[in-house]
Amino acid sequence: MSAEWKTQAPQSWKLTLPCTKAEAERLAGEVPEIEILDNPPVLMTSEPDPDRPDDWQLDAYFEGEPEADALALVRSLVPSAAAIAAAPEPVEDQDWVTLSQAFLEPIRAGRFYVHTAAHAGTAPDGAVTFHIEAGRAFGTGHHETTTGCLEMLDRMAGEGLRFDRVIDVGTGTGLLAFAARALWPDARYAASDIDPISIDVTAENMAANAIPADAMLLVTAPGLDDPALQAAAPYDLVIANILAGPLIDLAPDLAGALAPGGSIVLAGLLDTQAEAVTAAYVAQGLTPVDRNTRGDWPTLRLRK
CATH class of the missing domain: 3.30.70.120 (Alpha-Beta Plaits)
Incomplete structure (x- = not known):
């Protein structure tokens, strides 16, 4: 986001x-x-x-x-x-954005540990660690929507699910795409965001986390509205942590780009919006299979 x-x-x-x-x-x-x-x-x-x-x-x-x-x-x-x-x-x-976030406490979500430079070297043994510096894009891991997605991805890997083509829509800092890549390193990855600053930040965070520049297709686009993203479809895992309104509007596009049997992880919605968001994807032929909730913020998983 x-x-x-x-x-x-x-x-x-x-x-x-x-x-x-x-x-x-x-x-x-x-x-x-x-x-x-x-x-x-x-x-x-x-x-x-x-x-x-x-x-x-x-x-x-x-x-x-x-x-x-x-x-x-x-x-x-x-x-x-x-x-x-x-x-x-x-x-x-x-620069109040960076000032307010520079000393955020690290986040532990499943096997993932997300920290800023202020907490470098503090990761527990065995954790999958990401350095995501505070700054210009959403997704340091500190909001329940991002943390909920990290936990959902971790749970999916724990269930033995495997994916070959993954896209993170509304990638923000790139964190969720990075987490998926750590779980399924042999898959092909794409990340998109409507905000070009977020794509720049994602590229910077790839370098900061020793992720090769060619490991992920980065595209500035609303949803999947880009020829490169469409050419890379179908995806067997779609991650979209944005807001309820855009999630509903994008339901036909995201569901259409999802391979049969594929999974979609949705977040950025309030608990009161979950029914409407779920209904939009059920109308596209998807079936709800899992959900976790942190505070007022659910993370939904559906399968095609």
Whole structure:
């Protein structure tokens, strides 16, 4: 899942709101809800006073003075602060995306261990390790959607499933494609994203993780709308961690590119959206076979 982040802005603004620990934990990684905004804010959560462990703080950083709809959306993320009359203020210009994520704690999901440079050398024995630096694209592994996909892929490998042609649609940082390649190293891989920045980031992350540049076809495209991606079909594994609306819209294309007997892993949807997303793929002849849920975020697996 990707977002078009601008890392330098003429003026940054900050909105500070109190929040509960539970709200802060939900917002600690990427938050797909804010991607509906043209310029999503960067969210930072902190515990101002360790002696008050349930009283946390949300700082939302905006590129330029935020519009009312953006402020309302951020406020909706912390219902406990509904009565707080805080206003945004201008702040010193910084790269808030990288700053907010640079010291994210490592993630363990199944056999996978995902870390930034701040935690290099901390991987447990036997883990499949990826260095995914914080920055310009969605998918460091810290949101439940990405972690849920990692766990689903790990479970599929544990069941003995094998794949020969794999595509990661909406690849973001490339992490899910990298994880699949670690599980099924002999398969052919493609990764696409509508955001060209994400494709650049994926290429950078391939180098950072010693993945050969020719190990994966990287394409900037919405869904599968590219001749190279279509020529590489059919795929026997499709991974799509995007949002519910695009997943539904892409159902005919993704299902059509899936080989008979192939599997598709879908994420980026809320639990309340799972029925509609599943129905869109069932209408294309797919059958639900597995599901895991982290918080409000399910990961679905269907088979053709």
